[in-house]
Amino acid sequence: MDYARAALERGLGELGFADHNPMPEPFDDWRMLREDLPRYFAEVAKARAEFPQLNIKLGLECDFIPGQEKWIEELAGMAEWDYLIGSVHYLPDGWDVDNPKNISRHMGGAASSVWHSYWSIYEQCIRSGLFDFVAHPDLPKKFGIRPEGDLLRFYGRSIDALAETGVAFEINTAGLRNHCAEPYPARQFVELAHAAGVPVLINSDAHRPGDVAAGYDQAIALAKSCGYTETLRFTRRKRSTVPLP
Numbered sequence: 001m002d003y004a005r006a007a008l009e010r011g012l013g014e015l016g017f018a019d020h021n022p023m024p025e026p027f028d029d030w031r032m033l034r035e036d037l038p039r040y041f042a043e044v045a046k047a048r049a050e051f052p053q054l055n056i057k058l059g060l061e062c063d064f065i066p067g068q069e070k071w072i073e074e075l076a077g078m079a080e081w082d083y084l085i086g087s088v089h090y091l092p093d094g095w096d097v098d099n100p101k102n103i104s105r106h107m108g109g110a111a112s113s114v115w116h117s118y119w120s121i122y123e124q125c126i127r128s129g130l131f132d133f134v135a136h137p138d139l140p141k142k143f144g145i146r147p148e149g150d151l152l153r154f155y156g157r158s159i160d161a162l163a164e165t166g167v168a169f170e171i172n173t174a175g176l177r178n179h180c181a182e183p184y185p186a187r188q189f190v191e192l193a194h195a196a197g198v199p200v201l202i203n204s205d206a207h208r209p210g211d212v213a214a215g216y217d218q219a220i221a222l223a224k225s226c227g228y229t230e231t232l233r234f235t236r237r238k239r240s241t242v243p244l245p
């Protein structure tokens with residue numbers, strides 16, 4: 001309810017919910033449990049009933065973990081989702097790249113191998129065909145630690161995958177609120193994605209009502225300065241285009 005109220009206060013016409021997907025078994029301490037799903041659906045239904053002036057979307061942010069595709073397919077059938085977001089937080093050796101408790105794993109020259117590992121899963125996430133768009137592309141920069149040199153060597157294959165599959169990506173303003181102090185992804189990624197004809201969305205990834213639509217002006221300005229004139233809207237997993245404000 002508080003998120004819907006915040007969205008109206010900020011003049012939004014639409015608000016999308018996308019909690020973190022449950023896993024088949026309890027997995028970590030920051031996602032829904034399987035048994036939380038009915039309450040999630042009920043809360044979204046309640047917000048829709050209470051705020052009919054707001055176009056409220058039911059989404060889910062799904063962690064892509066190679067080998068668990070069947071589970072995502074199962075989740076996809078559990079509700080009338082407006083969109084499923086693919087995201088990568090976990091690297092193959094089982095740790096989450098954006099968790100502050102793992103910050104030391106990025107240090108001491110490890111950034112390059114972390115990024116290689118992350119972007120390889122990110123490309124698989126795009127190519128899985130399970131998702132409508134993919135979240136926070138360059139998440140491993142969260143703590144302000146990046147590999148040296150031109151980062152195109154990490155972005156290139158994922159941008160090709162987006163262009164080939166038609167999957168969209170988001171500009172996520174949560175990066176502005178972290179040490180990296182810029183949206184996910186960096187400008188270079190947005191420029192290349194635009195040149196490749198990849199559609200964009202803009203999201204604030206709010207984990208509290210105060211962050212709803214945070215940084216939108218900057219994100220819209222970034223998208224426009226890279227050539228974008230429109231964004232996407234998803235309804236029951238069908239997309240339509242909307243001009244950027």
Ligand SMILES: [Zn+2]
Binds near residue numbers: 061087135136
């Ligand atoms: Zn995420």
